[in-house]
Amino acid sequence: MAASVQLLCLATSSGVPLYCRSKGESRQLPFSVIGSLNGVHMFGSNQDVLLTSTCTDNTRVCWRVFQDSITLIVMTSEEDASDLYLGRLLDNIFSAMVLLIGLDDLVNLKNVERLKRELRACYKLIDSFLAASDWIGDLTQCVDCVVSPDTDILQEALDVFVGAAESNFGCLMVMGKVVVATEKWWRLAAQEVMLLAWLVGSLAPSSSRDYPIYLPQGSPTVPHRLMTFQLVPGVEVCLLCGPTPSLQQVQAELVERFWSPLLEPLKGCLRTHQRCFPTSTPLHPSILGLLLINREQNKNLFILQPHGVEHSQQQGAALPPTRRKSILRLFYTLAVSAYFPADTTEDKSAALHEQFHTGFTHSPAECYVAADDHKCYAIQTQQHQLFLTFAPEAPTFALRSLATKTLNLLTKELPF
Structure with a gap:
């Protein structure tokens, strides 16, 4: 039987399930099982015992409570799922929720039904963390990158483009991996940089996007705008900015002007992305x-x-x-x-x-x-x-x- 992963999200105070997500051959858990998993954790908490993980013959279970408000429980039958990985998985998933709906709604649970609806916006990003991926940033808490042979040219173009868009935060991505980024983009918290890359990589292809996002560590309650523009299929430039400029303004006035002369270097990123660095750098055959x-x-x-x-x-x-x-x-x-x-x-x-x-x-x-x-x-x-x-x-x-x-x-x- 194929390995499976089940993720449960509950309101900590009431135990009400907010959502369930799964990967592999997982069937929907009965409410009695969800209640038992939450109940054993609550019982331990009431006895001043912190229950973080346990194992059966074929399943590992981890619990985490965030902000005394949201409880996340993950169960997996994957052989290589360690406590380190599962702990970071739950941290990533809560941060993904903050990224897309903000911390206020997660801490102040006034309307559970409304929160359930809002959390649907997080499903694609959450599922990307559960799914098998060729990225490893979820485990290392670092952003996956590609080294292009044209790094200097692309870096210069990005810096000028981001400045013209009245921002300090921008990056160029190929298939969800960062090629170059501005200095201030790298100054964001490591998990934020990783989450933004995973978000862009998890979304359906689009010529442009204007996405409200929160920075889980830098700005968890005040939203920013994440704007993305597809330069060639698989290659996107991303901006973090405030109320201005508009998506249409950047699309019409800046994207063509700064990036159309660099069509070949951008296509070169696609040729490089799987190996992550130029073929001119040889590695030992073993x-x-x-x-x-x-x-x-x-x-x-x-x-x-x-x-x-x-x-x-x-x-x-x-x-x-x-x-x-x-x-x-x-x-x-x-x-x-x-x-x-x-x-x-x-x-x-x-x-x-x-x-x-x-x-x-x-x-x-x-x-x-x-x-x-x-x-x-x-x-x-x-x-x-x-x-x-x-x-x-x-x-x-x-x-x-x-x-x-x-x-x-x-x-x-x-x-x-």
């Missing part, structure tokens, strides 16, 4: 997938077919892209939970801690895993984290050297 995180700018490159689709298909029988994705997500979870712990209290509480008899006397900077069908290696510096998946034939003693060379190659040759 590398099957990689995750590179810029820790200072909270952005990442996530690549499952680093040598192109044809090469990936030749290796597909041994390790198809879906398996590579699962391996990298699990390895990232292991590494940041046990070896590269985050500085924030929240992530420490959600992490999975491996038990060692003597503990570490130092802060690990590297770790590796060797399995039957793959090997993994991770390396951490002050600015970057690199997670690599190798073919099983790669010699274990060579992994450190290959990882170090790959990190140097990606960080010195690419503007990342």
